[in-house]
Amino acid sequence: MEKVIKELNKFLEGNYMAIHTYDQYIHHTGDQKVKKLLQNIQQNHKQHAAMIVKRIQDLGGIPAHDVDVKGKMIELISKLKETTKDTNSILKDAAIGESRGIQTSKNLLDGDLDSESLHLVKIILKRNQQHVDLLKRYM
Numbered sequence: 142m143e144k145v146i147k148e149l150n151k152f153l154e155g156n157y158m159a160i161h162t163y164d165q166y167i168h169h170t171g172d173q174k175v176k177k178l179l180q181n182i183q184q185n186h187k188q189h190a191a192m193i194v195k196r197i198q199d200l201g202g203i204p205a206h207d208v209d210v211k212g213k214m215i216e217l218i219s220k221l222k223e224t225t226k227d228t229n230s231i232l233k234d235a236a237i238g239e240s241r242g243i244q245t246s247k248n249l250l251d252g253d254l255d256s257e258s259l260h261l262v263k264i265i266l267k268r269n270q271q272h273v274d275l276l277k278r279y280m
Contacts, residue, residue, distance in 0.1 A: 144253040146202030149193055151249055152262060153205050155242055156190040159183075166235055172228045178279060179235065182272045189265045196261055229280055236276040243269050 163183035170176050197204040243266055250262065 142200050142202070142255075145255055145258055146197055146200055148249055148253045149197050149200075149258055149262075150202070150205045152246055152265075153190060153193045153197070154207075155246060156186050156193065156265075157205070157207050159186045159238070159242060160190065162238055163235070166231050169226050170228055170231050175228050175232065175279060178275065179231075182235070182239075182275070185268060185272065189268070192261060192265070196258055200258075232276050232280045236273050236280070239269055239273045239276065243273070 160183055163179055163186065167176055167179045167183065170179065194204040246262065246266055246269075250259065254262065
């Protein structure tokens with residue numbers, strides 16, 4: 142179970158990174174329709190994080206409460222970059238970020254998860270793919 146908990150915590154940290162990133166996108170867009178879309182996606186990531194936290198606890202583990210040091214460095218670097226303010230670039234960045242998150246998460250699924258955890262992660266990844274599709278429709 143230790144390996145499962147470790148993998149789920151990595152997946153959880155990815156959700157925390159998404160939540161923090163959406164804070165930036167929401168802050169920098171002036172388009173109310175897009176802001177609402179981004180807020181809805183961010184809420185989905187928060188719900189997903191809660192689901193993963195519960196699963197980790199059900200397995201007897203301690204869930205991560207934020208991103209790890211590596212994640213913090215990635216966040217810092219992205220904040221140092223010129224922040225995108227035009228709506229289309231925000232949507233494009235968000236879609237790329239979601240796609241990268243999906244791919245990174247799929248790479249995590251190397252057989253260490255039990256069937257219930259794997260099912261949960263697959264549901265979340267399917268929802269994340271829907272985020273990508275939604276973001277692309279707004280572009």
